[in-house]
Amino acid sequence: xxxxxxxxxxxxxxxxxxxxxxxxxxxxxxxxxxxxxxxxxxxxxxxxxxxxxxxxxxxxxxxxxxxxxxxxxxxxxxxxxxxxxxxxxxxxxxxxxxxxxxxxxxxxxxx
Amino acid sequence: xxxxxxxxxxxxxxxxxxxxxxxxxxxxxxxxxxxxxxxxxxxxxxxxxxxxxxxxxxxxxxxxxxxxxxxxxxxxxxxxxxxxxxxxxxxxxxxxxxxxxxxxxxxxxxxxxxxxxxxxxxxxxxxxxxxxxxxxxxxxxxxxxxxxxx
Numbered sequence: 620x621x622x623x624x625x626x627x628x629x630x631x632x633x634x635x636x637x638x639x640x641x642x643x644x645x646x647x648x649x650x651x652x653x654x655x656x657x658x659x660x661x662x663x664x665x666x667x668x669x670x671x672x673x674x675x676x677x678x679x680x681x682x683x684x685x686x687x688x689x690x691x692x693x694x695x696x697x698x699x700x701x702x703x704x705x706x707x708x709x710x711x712x713x714x715x716x717x718x719x720x721x722x723x724x725x726x727x728x729x730x
Numbered sequence: 731x732x733x734x735x736x737x738x739x740x741x742x743x744x745x746x747x748x749x750x751x752x753x754x755x756x757x758x759x760x761x762x763x764x765x766x767x768x769x770x771x772x773x774x775x776x777x778x779x780x781x782x783x784x785x786x787x788x789x790x791x792x793x794x795x796x797x798x799x800x801x802x803x804x805x806x807x808x809x810x811x812x813x814x815x816x817x818x819x820x821x822x823x824x825x826x827x828x829x830x831x832x833x834x835x836x837x838x839x840x841x842x843x844x845x846x847x848x849x850x851x852x853x854x855x856x857x858x859x860x861x862x863x864x865x866x867x868x869x870x871x872x873x874x875x876x877x878x879x880x
Binding site: 620621622623624625626627630631632633634635636637638639640641642643646648649650651652653654655656657661663664665666669713721 | 740741742743744745746747758760761762763764765766767768769773774777778781785790796798799824830834837838839840841842849850853854856857860861864865
């Protein structure tokens with residue numbers, strides 16, 4: 620099940636995303652949390668310690684490539700599966716949640 | 731690392747960027763459900779109003795509002811009126827929870843700071859509702875982000 624959470628900055632979407640991820644994980648689900656915000660703070664909301672947060676890196680640009688959509692729009696496509704990326708670049712968060720900070724994947728295709 | 735790669739992720743939660751431009755960039759069309767978090771303020775409702783048709787246009791079928799930071803029955807009524815008018819279902823209504831700010835000030839997660847916080851209780855209900863509603867629809871695996879050659 621893939622759940623996207625959108626909303627204005629300050630609406631509480633990050634707190635809700637993090638809490639939802641932790642709740643699902645406590646219920647036994649294998650949970651991948653993706654921070655798609657250019658100003659990432661899902662890590663703190665998930666309960667990562669400050670020293671762990673410093674190690675959090677965004678996904679390197681090399682793993683995505685530019686593709687042209689069927690409707691002619693440019694977009695970024697991942698060269699690896701989300702699971703592979705989570706394994707390589709994911710960070711272990713409480714309750715077994717894996718965090719992926721993905722803003723940089725989207726950024727090159729912006730505009 | 732090997733076992734992590736082969737392990738299937740049951741649930742993916744994506745905290746999306748605040749602006750709505752990301753909706754045209756490919757990721758949102760692959761979600762099984764889009765939650766639009768909104769507050770009982772004009773600008774938050776306005777953002778939701780612009781997001782929903784865009785997401786619907788991209789083929790996202792399950793779009794739900796999460797009414798957050800409700801301080802009164804009047805707040806709740808305002809969001810309910812708005813959502814009814816825009817044909818948007820409210821999947822969860824969350825009262826204003828000062829624990830969120832308190833946890834944030836301490837750099838802690840809410841669920842660790844106050845496990846019985848009202849927001850946590852509502853999100854637990856939300857998780858149960860999502861499981862019930864979505865898992866019966868046969869969620870499509872492995873298409874959250876595009877993969878090569880498939």
